[in-house]
Amino acid sequence: MPRSDRARPASWRYRRAVPAVVMMVLTACGGSTGKPGVQGSVLVSAAASLTDAFAEIEVAFEAANPGVDVILNLGSSSSLRDQIIEGAPADVFASASRSTMDQVVAAGGVAGGPHVFGHNLLEIAVPAGNPAGVTGLKDFADEDLLIGLCAAQAPCGAFGREALQKAGVTPAVDTDEPDVRALLTKVEAGELDAGLVFVTDVLSAGGRVDGVVIPDEFNVVADYSIAILVDGPNPDAAAAFVAFVVSAEGEAILDSYGFLSP
């Protein structure tokens, strides 16, 4: 018999069970609010315009479901759609454009939904103080101003071009930014005189950006929808997250960021 065995108590044999027992005790004593059994990470691919609203929804959802970690993957809806169709692992997709979500549905990527959870309108963003004196969409045709749009395949770019077409304006664009937040950052920094973003983006920038309202007859309504994805790593948590976003609490958070109720 090796020397190390001799002096030990009998309970030494059960030493490997100790961590498991401790975990079971801790889990049993854990928070009892929220769905029991919803655990793990849930990967949410969300449109860039949802950055701030979903950050707060993440905090609220994790508070209600202590075992869950929400991981936000933000980007333009079109690049997220591509990632999903190419097979990137994700549990939930929240899109700023109906057509992008429809493309994911058509590719067979959606397991539950889509549910429309909000609407958004376009607004002209200008640097604080509106140094170039932009008053409306017609200023987008001014060659002397530095004008930014989102790239044509991003929702805000597609909707923006639609609004300009409605207003009969041929814009003198200086840059097509990859997503709405990149555009907002350049407007905020004063490097662009004006950009076409969403109402919620202007709100989220607070006093750093001013907004110029677009009349309803030219404006375009963006329908935001959310869906559970096929082959997601954590379908239970995905369902819980989607349910939270469309619940009263989720809608209240979205309202507070300027999204219109569905």
Added chain:
Amino acid sequence: MRRRPPAVLIVLGCLGLALFVVPFVGLLARTPWRDLPDLLTGKVVTDALRLSLVTSLMAAAISAILGVPLAWLLARVEFPGRSVVRALVTLPLVLPPVVGGAALLFALGRRGIIGGPLEQATGLLLPFSTWGVVVANTFVAMPFLVITVEGALRNLDTRYEGAAASFGAGRLTVLRRVTLPMIAPSLVAGLVLTWARAFGEFGATITFAGNLQGRTQTLPLAVFVALESDRSTAVALSLVMVAVSLIVLVALRDRWWRAL
């Protein structure tokens, strides 16, 4: 009689080679060969190719004009803070290109510390212009030239320069007739690296110069945009970049690579 190389080296080497080859195979597999002639003559592709070639060549030229003197100073002159300067020159190599682009925007943008006064005084605005692309490309690519040339200068036998000086040649004449010809292989290799880096630049360009077809949308930016809207065009653009790069590298072959 030649011995076979060690098996471990063969296996690891082949794995390394696969890492390079497989993505190209994937690209070729996705190429729409029948539509390729149409795609390659599309405006998006020709605009992007023209912009990429023009801006990368200009960036290489500016890098040579500014970089060779800088490299000479770093290699030959003992001035206080030389190691700091050398670190600064190397910084764009390790800095993420987007960070470089943001820094350029803060300095040379409309509200930038230099860009603001520059615009007030001359009306010249670099962001969202083709010259902005050249500046962004030069920023990320010039360190390659400086480092290559500085290394070559340090390894140079200075006795030839001494001999030329003793025959009465002025310092600039020595530089022009003795030093530069002696480091020519390294200079060319450095220029090619610089050009290649500028040709492939994405992050600093899109952040500083923006993205507009015909004005600032170089090949890498065009691929990025096309990936989301028109997959076939994206593949065609990628093939163009690979083809141009291959042509340059094959043209160099062994002659200049040895100097790196």
